[in-house]
Amino acid sequence: MIIEAIRGLNMGGAETLLFTRLRHAVEHRPPGFERTIVVNTLRHNDHFASQLRGLGVEVVELPSTHPVRGMKQLSSVIAAQDSVSTVVFHSPVTTYLEKTRRALRRSGSRVRLIDVVHSTRYRAPYQLMGAVLDRFSDLAIAVGTDVAEAPTARHYRAVSTVLAGVDRERMRSWTRASPEAPSQMRGQLGVPDGNRLVVAVGSLIPLKGHRHVIEALRSPDLAEVSLALVGEGAERSSLQELAEGIGVSSRVHFVGRVDDAWRWTAIADALVHPSYFEGLPVAVIEAAALGTPIVATDVGGLRQIVDRPSMGRLVEAPDARLLSAALSEVLVTARPAAQVFAGRATGESFWSMDRYATDFYCALESAAE
Secondary structure: OEEEEEOOOOOOHHHHHHHHHHHHHHHHOOOOOOOEEEEEOOOOOOOOHHHHHHOOOEEEEOOOOOHHHHHHHHHHHHHHOOOOOEEEEOOHHHOHHHHHHHHHHOOOOOOEEEEEEOOOOOOHHHHHHHHHHHHHOOEEEEOOHHHHOOHHHOOOOOEEEOOOOEOHHHHHHHHHHOOOHHHHHHHHHOOOOOOEEEEEEOOOOHHHOHHHHHHHOOOHHHOOEEEEEEEOOOOHHHHHHHHHHOOOHHHEEEEEOOOOOHHHHHOOOEEEEOOOOOOOOHHHHHHHHHOOOEEEEOOOOHHHHOOOHHHEEEEOOOOHHHHHHHHHHHHHHOOOHHHHHHHOOOOOOOOEHHHHHHHHHHHHHHHHO
């Protein structure tokens, strides 16, 4: 049995990736996959909980949201299972009690402890705790090469890089079944017929850099470009005020948090991702798998995704001037989304869920060796 512990099941990149992988694993049973229990240590963030249960995956939602009490409750869940082979942690704050117990036991354990490292940066207290305790994990799975080389993965005895994937089969099925989606979804927002549509997918929080994209819309070169922000977060109101203040609010659309946000990427002329730092963002992987042009900041593992000019442009910083220039360049050469929509997610791609799930469970098996 595998236990996967995650701090929240809302629609962030790590949560979406967990759900999509488990859906694929339940359907296809890749080598190394075992019965899995997902433990949500932040139960009020539970978007994927019912969907996981619908797959037949048991979900345990811990009663306490306090990190220390949550670690104790997680430990009780692990101890209550008789046949646990592996515990996979998707957040550093969930790991420390199990690592401490292993350190004090000073002996081997039949249960493998695996950390999935999603970011190149952690808060200082987590980084300090990791410096002491990370060596008691059996393996760290880094989501990208930059993450594997970052301070967040520095103290592990073994690090394996497993690049994520997306469910291209579902993407292809949807595009084939939804030929009118580009016009219908643009119509929902009120995007003028002559405008190009740029989409940003991610939480509306400062580190995602959305304000710089809004400011970029002031460029004369982007006068006929609309922006759809797909996601929710604390910065929404300030972004709305910014758009109104600089006179571009009629071209900035707040879609909110939605299931299968990649559908907006599929009908877009380009995806923009102006983060200050990243691991390997799922939203950009989705764009690469769909064949949607990408404009993003050159942070984290973005170079592993946008690895040739035909895929888009990387800019050195989340800066309105740099973003406007890159978007102008990409949109000049990109065919309108309506013309290429039927071909989204066709052909071969490295970013398949089948490859990712196989690599992930092989990494879990390697920890046993």
